[in-house]
Amino acid sequence: MCASAQSWSDHVFQLLKDHDISTVATVPDAGLTGLLELCRADAGVRVVTLSSEEEGIGLGLGTWLGHGRLLVCMQSSGAGNCVNALALPAATRTPCLMLVTMRGGVDETNPWQVPMGRAVRPVLEAMNVACFEAGQADQVAVLFEQAATLAFGEGRAAAVLIGQSVLGVKRFNE
Amino acid sequence: MNDAGSKALSRRELVANVLASRGEALVVAGLGSPAWDLFAAGDAPENFYLWAGMGLAAPTGLGLALARPERRVLVVTGDGEMMMGVGSLAVIGVEAPANLSILVLDNESFAETGAQQGLTASGVDLAAMARAAGFAEAVTVRDEAEAQVLPEVLFKKPGPVLAVAKIALTQDAPAYPSRDGACLAGRFRENLAGAR
Numbered sequence: 001m002c003a004s005a006q007s008w009s010d011h012v013f014q015l016l017k018d019h020d021i022s023t024v025a026t027v028p029d030a031g032l033t034g035l036l037e038l039c040r041a042d043a044g045v046r047v048v049t050l051s052s053e054e055e056g057i058g059l060g061l062g063t064w065l066g067h068g069r070l071l072v073c074m075q076s077s078g079a080g081n082c083v084n085a086l087a088l089p090a091a092t093r094t095p096c097l098m099l100v101t102m103r104g105g106v107d108e109t110n111p112w113q114v115p116m117g118r119a120v121r122p123v124l125e126a127m128n129v130a131c132f133e134a135g136q137a138d139q140v141a142v143l144f145e146q147a148a149t150l151a152f153g154e155g156r157a158a159a160v161l162i163g164q165s166v167l168g169v170k171r172f173n174e
Numbered sequence: 175m176n177d178a179g180s181k182a183l184s185r186r187e188l189v190a191n192v193l194a195s196r197g198e199a200l201v202v203a204g205l206g207s208p209a210w211d212l213f214a215a216g217d218a219p220e221n222f223y224l225w226a227g228m229g230l231a232a233p234t235g236l237g238l239a240l241a242r243p244e245r246r247v248l249v250v251t252g253d254g255e256m257m258m259g260v261g262s263l264a265v266i267g268v269e270a271p272a273n274l275s276i277l278v279l280d281n282e283s284f285a286e287t288g289a290q291q292g293l294t295a296s297g298v299d300l301a302a303m304a305r306a307a308g309f310a311e312a313v314t315v316r317d318e319a320e321a322q323v324l325p326e327v328l329f330k331k332p333g334p335v336l337a338v339a340k341i342a343l344t345q346d347a348p349a350y351p352s353r354d355g356a357c358l359a360g361r362f363r364e365n366l367a368g369a370r
Binding site for chain 2: 023046048049050051052054055056057058059060061062063064065066067068070084085087088091092093094155
């Protein structure tokens with residue numbers, strides 16, 4: 001893992017603690033590896049592996065109803081799977097905090113990733129999710145703090161989108 | 175069509191009978207008829223009704239069950255709703271919450287949209303899928319005699335458990351909970367606030 005990924009993962013992990021987020025639901029992505037390893041190593045954080053990302057939206061609602069707090073993490077393609085589910089936080093005015101590692105940016109080497117990658121922000125915004133885009137590693141923690149404060153303070157959906165400029169680009173060796 | 179014929183269970187009676195044994199259980203209803211059934215059986219702040227998010231009743235119940243391990247959580251949903259969220263059976267099997275139960279009201283139809291045939295009409299077996307996902311117990315009941323086991327299975331057996339009840343395809347009297355999602359969620363949380 002490169003130094004910047006270690007750094008933002010450490011900061012986000014600390015913010016989970018600060019915001020009493022004790023469940024992390026995910027369909028993993030390479031960019032989430034550091035954060036998920038920190039979560040799995042901590043007895044106070046439950047990592048729930050999902051079969052599809054939208055389950056995390058329902059799981060988050062149920063967790064909130066039970067007075068808990070959840071973060072759902074996914075790759076950008078998973079944001080597309082969440083669209084209909086995002087009616088739940090919108091209609092119930094409950095928190096939904098998402099961390100999305102992006103594919104499909106300008107340096108993407110797999111063109112099949114581009115349509116959903118380009119659609120993430122407009123699609124999430126259409127479903128009333130406030131989006132916070134981090135293009136540099138040192139922005140991630142600041143934006144995560146803002147998103148978590150908005151989500152849990154106002155009872156709404158918020159997503160931190162971490163760009164490929166932070167994560168690096170997946171290469172296909174041929 | 176439902177192969178249980180005239181003996182098929184009445185959904186409203188079944189849900190009312192099951193809920194009579196709920197005790198302190200928290201109940202999440204999937205969208206459509208199961209939510210109306212839950213409301214018809216008696217509204218309570220321990221009830222949460224989904225009005226959207228098809229496929230998400232079980233994940234919502236899982237989140238609640240993990241957050242409140244001291245309370246039994248029952249999800250009441252339909253066969254189409256459960257089928258859309260069938261992957262969540264695997265998630266539940268892995269997390270293995272001992273306090274989570276799912277009751278699937280299976281009329282083998284998309285009753286809310288015009289009674290089009292559903293996948294369970296062709297033999298898809300949700301109880302077998304739950305067992306394969308690692309549920310502690312999964313049963314299918316087809317008549318009133320078999321349905322007698324439901325309170326025991328849903329509220330006493332260590333979870334996760336799933337029960338499929340083969341119900342008749344019926345048109346029932348309207349029974350709608352509030353459509354104000356914020357009100358439903360706030361009521362549910364406030365009721366739980368002092369309960370731990």
